[in-house]
Amino acid sequence: MTYAPSSPAQTSYTLPVEIKEALKPNSDGLIPAIAQQHDTGELLMMAWMTAESLAETLHTQQVCYWSRSRNKFWRKGESSGQTQKLIDFRLDCDGDTILLLVDQKGPACHTGRRNCFYRSWQEGTFKILMDPLIEPETLYGSQKS
Amino acid sequence: MTYAPSSPAQTSYTLPVEIKEALKPNSDGLIPAIAQQHDTGELLMMAWMTAESLAETLHTQQVCYWSRSRNKFWRKGESSGQTQKLIDFRLDCDGDTILLLVDQKGPACHTGRRNCFYRSWQEGTFKILMDPLIEPETLYGSQKS
Numbered sequence: 001m002t003y004a005p006s007s008p009a010q011t012s013y014t015l016p017v018e019i020k021e022a023l024k025p026n027s028d029g030l031i032p033a034i035a036q037q038h039d040t041g042e043l044l045m046m047a048w049m050t051a052e053s054l055a056e057t058l059h060t061q062q063v064c065y066w067s068r069s070r071n072k073f074w075r076k077g078e079s080s081g082q083t084q085k086l087i088d089f090r091l092d093c094d095g096d097t098i099l100l101l102v103d104q105k106g107p108a109c110h111t112g113r114r115n116c117f118y119r120s121w122q123e124g125t126f127k128i129l130m131d132p133l134i135e136p137e138t139l140y141g142s143q144k145s
Numbered sequence: 146m147t148y149a150p151s152s153p154a155q156t157s158y159t160l161p162v163e164i165k166e167a168l169k170p171n172s173d174g175l176i177p178a179i180a181q182q183h184d185t186g187e188l189l190m191m192a193w194m195t196a197e198s199l200a201e202t203l204h205t206q207q208v209c210y211w212s213r214s215r216n217k218f219w220r221k222g223e224s225s226g227q228t229q230k231l232i233d234f235r236l237d238c239d240g241d242t243i244l245l246l247v248d249q250k251g252p253a254c255h256t257g258r259r260n261c262f263y264r265s266w267q268e269g270t271f272k273i274l275m276d277p278l279i280e281p282e283t284l285y286g287s288q289k290s
Contacts, residue, residue, distance in 0.1 A: 016269065018270060018271060019271075022264070022271070032177055034179055034188065034191060036186075036188055040186070041181075041185070041186025041187070041188075042186070043179065043181055043186075043188070043244055045237070046177060046179060046237065058266070088265055089265070090262040090263075090264055091262070091266075091271070092190070092191065092261040092262050092264075093254050093255065093258075093261045093263070093264075097191040097261070097262075099262040109238050110238065111238050116237040116238045116242070117235040117236070117237050117242075117244040118235075119167070119235060119236045119237075119238075120233055120234070120235050121164065121203070121233075121234040121235070121236075124161065126167070126236070129235075
C-alpha cells in the first residue's frame, strides 16, 4: 500500500454502529490502542486512536493511529515503511482500550527496535533487552512514525 | 498475601531515582499499564498507575493500579482474590507506557473472563471469544478489582 506524503485528519470512512456504540473514548476523543504481533504474542507498542483513525484502520487494514504531538492521523509506517497490517481488532470489556493483533513489518519502535518495551527493571537498574534492527537514521527523514 | 480491606492512596515506598527520571506520566499523574501473562503472552488487561502505585507494586511484587473511578489504590485482586504477581516490569521507549509481565491468578477481567479483550470484530459484528471462568457475582461483593 502506498501512503500519501501527509496524513489528513479526516477520513471518508465511518465506523459501524455496533463499534461506535461500544467505543468509550476519553474526554479528548482518544482511546489507547495496544499493538501485539499476532503470531508470536510479542507486545509491540501502545499508541492512541480516534474513532476516525479506527475507521480508517478497519477499512484499509493498515493501522492508523492518532498523533497527539502532530494532531493528525499517524499511518504507522508512512515515513519509515514499517507498516502494521491489521489481523484482528479487539475491544476490551469497558470499551475504553483497543487491542490490535497485527503483522508488524520490521521494527515497531522509533528507536529501530522490534518493540518499544525493551527496558526491563532488573536488580536495581534498567537492562536493555534488545538492539535496534535498523538504525533510526536509516528509518526516518525528519519525523517518526 | 493478605490485603487490607481498603486501599490507602499513599504508600511508604518510593521509586528508585532511575525509574522516577524515566517515567513520563500524563498531566493527571497517570501512566497506562498493560498486563501480559508472562509465560503465554496472553494480553490480560490495561489499567492506570501512578508513580506511587508503581512503587507499591515493585516493593510488594503484587500489582497495584490506580483506580480513576474510586480515586485510590486498586490492589488487583483485593476483593476478588484474583491477584497479579509481578514477574517483570518494563518501560517503553518514551517512558509513557508500562508493560507488566505477570502471573495472573484466575480471571483478570471483572466479567470473570481470563482477559478483558474478548470481543473480536469478525464479519461485521463482535464475536465473543471466551466465556467467564467464574461468574462475576461469585467474584465480587459490591466492588470490582
